[in-house]
Amino acid sequence: MSEPRKPGMSSLHAVAPVQPSDSPCAVDIDPVEYTLRKRLPRKLPKRRNDVYVNMKTDFRAQLARCQKLLDGGSGHREICVHGLGLAINRAINIALQLQASSQGALQLAANTSTVELVDDLEPEDPDEVAEPLTRTRNNSAIHIKVFYPDPK
């Protein structure tokens, strides 16, 4: 999770961004081709018991990492599993697997949120006079707290 991933690049015939003054109906198709470059979500400072799940690392490795954080003499009482976009499913699976393998000792608490992501659209043809555009979009995220409940 610590290595930054290459910004995903793909070419697309971009639509011109909707200006605030435009009516929210038709969007013109821009003839200039743009290269889409996704910006990374903002940098993640994390505590020791935070695990950010992605789709690149092997599932079992991420699960083992979470398990190791909970186990052992110096295991944390709670860890937090985060997932963004497509990794939401994987984060949920990891959390449910941890709960299943603990024979019901662990409890889950899930919180959801929205994360803003920014895309940079760069013009493909350097001769074309076109400005790089940015487009923001929202994505869903989940934060699952996996913890040993306090004995009452």
Added chain:
Amino acid sequence: MAEAMAQKVCSSTSLNPAIQSLPPILCLNNFRRVRRTEDGGPYPIPGLATDFLHMRVREGSKIRNLLRFATARMRGEGKDSHGRSTRQVVFTGSERGVTKTITCVEILKRKVEDLHQVSKLYYKTVDEVWEASQHGAPDVTMQRTVPAICILLSKDPLNPHEPGYQPPHSVSTPTEDTGMCGATLWPPHCPTVAKRFCREDESKCVT
């Protein structure tokens, strides 16, 4: 944690979430899914009222359609509601519909303000009957355990000590600030940046 391969006419548990698609045996024999029954038992959310609105979100559901219906009901509009608005709505989704469920919930929270949220994760068992296209081949009954999510949005306050509870956050109009409000930063608990940008989102930071 071993992955169990689907056997014919028996139960299987797909533990590896990377294999969300079907086991190869079914695809090879050109099976066709005939029946699919979910266990429609009571949802794992305590304190549900009797007249809640249940929105089933699937992978192919259109968010626009779902939300148009849900917001109309929550606001008490439309000819069906007779001026009464529902106070609780439950969104459920499983497998690949989970992400869409969360997205629907997040968008609805923006459209209808001051909603309390409780999210629950659980495994759901699904029975599927697959019929072979070749006549004479036996049908396959499969029992799968799939991850599912159940999210309750309620106008009435809920128990804040319930695991998975999220209070309603105060929403300010996005055009007035930098546009950061209404969307949290990633990760959620960056104290210095959070204080600078999303002062009212601190309640959403996971502590």
